[in-house]
Amino acid sequence: MMIRDAKQYIESLRDGREVYMYGERVEDVTTHPSLRKAIDHGALDYELQKKSELRDLLIIRSPTTGAQIRRYFQIPRDSEDLLKRQELIETTTRHSGAVIPFMKEIGTDALNALAVITYLVDKKYGTNYYERVQKYREYLAENDLTIAGAVTDAKGDRSLRPHEQHMPYYYLKVVDRNTEGVVVKGCKLHTTSAPIANEVIVLPTRAMTEKDKDYCIAFGIPVNTPGIKIISRAEPANLGSFDHPLSSRHVTLEAMTIFENVFVPEERIFLDGEWEFAGPLANLFATWHRFTGICYKYPFAELMIGAAALVSDCNGILHATHIREKITELIIYAVCIKTFGQEAARQCVISENGIAFPNPLLCNVGKYLFANNYHMAMKLLQEIAGGLVVTAPTEADCKNPATKEFIERYLGGRKGVDATTRMKVMKLIRDIGASGFAGEWYVGTLHGEGSIQAQRISIFRDFDVQKCVTYVKDLLGIP
Structure with missing residues (x-):
């Protein structure tokens, strides 16, 4: 259990992840000039805790363990909690050149949506998804990890549902199941911060029918999980701060995140085939x-x-x-x-x-x-x-x-x-x-x-x- 600093965050990215940029595999994201610019911007999320006037906003006590955790991982219970989250995001963005770091925001949007919907799924089917989500939240909070959100599928023909597509993996799909977990194949687009996050949380992107149930999957796993391949968007490096006062220092990265037969362990699965909950989950995530x-x-x-x-x-x-x-x-x-x-x-x-x-x-x-x-x-x-x-x-x-x-x-x-x-x-x-x-x-x-x-x-x-x-x-x- 710890609140990490910027150095520890940056060091955690040297984990063998498979990231590509400008036609080449990036062996170490922390030394690539374009990626490093985004990493240093994201690391501001860890630098701000040094400001004594901000620490009470950024850090809270875990209601379950009593340990110090980031406010981002707080389960909101009332309007005051939500107003504090608003203040947290505004303040972090303001101190980051008016460009949001996107280290925990999208991932916790997904966690908060899952916390509501999985409770309803468990109530109907007797599953234990909600407990898994909460354990995952505690794991992220206790280790102060960064988390990207992967929601938008490639979609292919927008007039067709997932199961109707001529290419069966335009939407992320479960291709195998066993007693230990599932295997998924497909990709997610526009995954902000995926190249420089510790974990990625995946949600379905739309409402589905029973025939789409193999596409109804939600989970959270490390970015360096075998089979995850990340293709980052272009980002120019070495821009001068005079001619580019913001974009030389403050950028977020989006990516195409590919899941090539990726294994997801049972305890990290938060929805699997309960197709009627895909739409409500996508809508609630959108609200967050x-x-x-x-x-x-x-x-x-x-x-x-x-x-x-x-x-x-x-x-x-x-x-x-x-x-x-x-x-x-x-x-x-x-x-x-x-x-x-x-x-x-x-x-x-x-x-x-x-x-x-x-x-x-x-x-x-x-x-x-x-x-x-x-x-x-x-x-x-x-x-x-x-x-x-x-x-x-x-x-x-x-x-x-x-x-x-x-x-x-x-x-x-x-x-x-x-x-x-x-x-x-x-x-x-x-x-x-x-x-x-x-x-x-x-x-x-x-x-x-x-x-x-x-x-x-x-x-x-x-x-x-x-x-x-x-x-x-x-x-x-x-x-």
Whole structure:
């Protein structure tokens, strides 16, 4: 039992895992420049505990063992627990360059969803999944492990169910069972932090039918389990901090995680063939994960507000009416995000076994709001900053004796703002709004935590439309 530090986390990744990047197998993820950048960002999750003012937020006492554990592994019982989780994710993100570390967030979203659904499965079938989930939670907490979530399948033909696909492994499938466990084959996509996590927890991605029961599987195993092969997305290394103030240091990695006849021991299986629970599990995970999305998007919105105000000040127009109007729109955007998170926690739902989870309708509306309006918010920042965001000289030009004088002469701002200060702000806005890193955020904001259409479907399902119809009928005297 221990709370690990960054060095111990990094050392734990030297475990023989099978990771590929840029067409080559990575023998040691801790020494690969692109992966190391993501590792160092993730390690901030372990560095923050050194800040005395944050330790009580980050670390709690286990209610079962009394040992110190990360708050991420807490089983939420009421609104206060959920509000603390919101504060935890916001604070961690804010101290990590407004880029969430994603070391424990998605994995514990999955654990919390499983804790509710497995109780219901056990009640119906007499299984012991809930006990397994709780033992796994305790194992993760006691060893302070990082955990990735693998949920999204390859899917193939989106109009067909898993069992109808022409390629039988477009969805992760159980291909063998014995008294000791199961063997699975297939892959999961978009698995954030999988190349640099200790464990991976797997959930079904959609509702299923009885014919899909071999695809209805949930489990948690080490990332270095034989047969797991991880292909990381591209990530440029050695970016300069002047030209890339965020993306040179603060990135998360997504990957294609392949399960090539991977054995999962019985005690690590949390759902196996109980197909009618696949949909509820996927939906509840989505609720948790959208709550996480709301929590980490607020610090990023704060970053946008700060950048907008600072660049306006550098340009001498902070007090211009049209600038203040645009910044006000960004403030409204940010406050709405935070408020939906708070209200989702305050108006939480308590499960049959006493676990609190965020209000699904409010989580979906909050996630829809920040995703559907993200491009608009970034447009406001781009409009405020101006074209120099993408046309500014590089750091090398700013240092070159042949060009430095001209840059300092012509690219300063209002009186008291030199060219270097102004360029730093412009480079930040370029990094978050007009770079490859920014493009990933554009797409990730739309599709991370589920696509906008997924939110529309959930919102329509969870809102009582018929109540409104009855209200109108009563108003008009229609029987």
